[in-house]
Amino acid sequence: AQKITQTQPGMFVQEKEAVTLDCTYDTSDPSYGLFWYKQPSSGEMIFLIYQGSYDQQNATEGRYSLNFQKARKSANLVISASQLGDSAMYFCAMREGLTADSGGGADGLTFGKGTHLIIQP
Amino acid sequence: KAGVTQTPRYLIKTRGQQVTLSCSPISGHRSVSWYQQTPGQGLQFLFEYFSETQRNKGNFPGRFSGRQFSNSRSEMNVSTLELGDSALYLCASSLEGHRLIGSEKLFFGSGTQLSVL
Numbered sequence: 638a639q640k641i642t643q644t645q646p647g648m649f650v651q652e653k654e655a656v657t658l659d660c661t662y663d664t665s666d667p668s669y670g671l672f673w674y675k676q677p678s679s680g681e682m683i684f685l686i687y688q689g690s691y692d693q694q695n696a697t698e699g700r701y702s703l704n705f706q707k708a709r710k711s712a713n714l715v716i717s718a719s720q721l722g723d724s725a726m727y728f729c730a731m732r733e734g735l736t737a738d739s740g741g742g743a744d745g746l747t748f749g750k751g752t753h754l755i756i757q758p
Numbered sequence: 759k760a761g762v763t764q765t766p767r768y769l770i771k772t773r774g775q776q777v778t779l780s781c782s783p784i785s786g787h788r789s790v791s792w793y794q795q796t797p798g799q800g801l802q803f804l805f806e807y808f809s810e811t812q813r814n815k816g817n818f819p820g821r822f823s824g825r826q827f828s829n830s831r832s833e834m835n836v837s838t839l840e841l842g843d844s845a846l847y848l849c850a851s852s853l854e855g856h857r858l859i860g861s862e863k864l865f866f867g868s869g870t871q872l873s874v875l
Contacts, residue, residue, distance in 0.1 A: 674866070680846055682866035728801065745791060745803025745816055746850075746864060 640664065641729050641749035648754050658752050660729030663710060664751060666690075669733045671712040672746065673703065676726040685727075719756050724752045732748040760785065762867035764849050770873045776837040779870045783830050783851030789813075790832040791864065795846040795851060804847075807832055808854070836872075844874045 644660045650656050662671065688696045688703045693696040704713040712747045716723055730746040763782040771777050783790050791806035791814075803816035824834040830851075832869035836843055850864040 672864070679868060680848075680871065681868040682848060682850070684863065684865055687863055730801075745806060745814060746792070746801075747803070749802035750800050 639749075640747045641731055643727075643729055643749035643752050645752045646750070648752060650719050650754065650756055652721060652756050652758050653718055654687040656719050658714040658716075658727050658729075660712045660749060661710055662712060662729075662731050663729065664733050665711045669731055670674065671703070671705070671751065672730040672732070673701070673714045674730065676728060676751070678725070679712075682728070686714065687726070691706075699750070710755065721756050721758060724754060724756045726753050760849055762849055762851050764852045764867035764870050766870060767868065768871045768873075770875060771839050772875050773839055773841060775839050776835060777839060777872060778833050778835045779847055779849075781832045781834075781849030781867060782852075783832070784865055787794075787851035787853055787865075788830055789852045789854055790826055790830065791850050791852075792832070792834050793850065793866075794818075795848060795869070796842075796844070801848075804834065816851075827851075839874045841874050844872060846871050 640663050644659050644733045669690045671688045673685045675685055678692045686696050686698045686703050695705050702715045703716045704715055727747045728751045732746050762784055765780045781790055789808045792804040794804055795801045804818055804822055805815045805824050806813050810826045821837045826832045831835050846869045848866050848869045850866045852864050
């Protein structure tokens with residue numbers, strides 16, 4: 638079973654509209670982190686926002702917010718007031734096995750297949 | 759603060775050759791991890807280094823190896839290249855290599871695009 642599922646391969650959105658990119662995840666770990674990255678055509682993966690499994694409030698970073706619904710294992714990215722420069726691939730990712738104590742190796746990120754977002758003028 | 763720097767940006771090799779990719783992490787970051795991105799398999803974790811030690815490894819053959827130097831810079835090597843190794847190789851750095859909540863955010867470089875002919 639896939640650990641990260643992004644059900645929208647592509648999306649077209651009008652400039653200035655809000656966008657919601659879907660992400661569901663699967664883990665039995667109580668401690669995990671969820672990430673969203675943006676990858677423009679240049680290839681660089683740009684960190685957007687992070688949500689820890691124990692965070693009480695939904696994360697926000699400027700125009701980005703994460704709609705975290707733990708019981709549904711859902712971590713949707715919301716982009717408010719979309720801009721032409723938001724056109725890119727968007728990846729949801731998860732890192733499991735996080736703890737409050739240091740020690741041990743860090744697991745790699747597990748990524749979804751991505752959503753190709755195109756903002757139209 | 760400078761971001762994660764990867765060199766070279768593009769590389770063309772032929773089957774059977776070997777290749778070495780370089781990554782300089784963000785200043786102060788001690789953990790470096792590598793990812794492979796292909797159209798078919800998406801983004802996959804290769805390995806992670808912390809304090810010159812490999813801490814974790816993904817499901818890749820032994821032809822893929824890496825190392826980390828005392829200044830946290832890292833290199834990955836692929837020996838006996840195959841056509842299927844053509845991919846974008848991304849390096850990411852983070853403050854610590856532990857599973858410590860709050861220190862696990864990864865920041866990526868622009869990648870090295872490897873083409874195997």
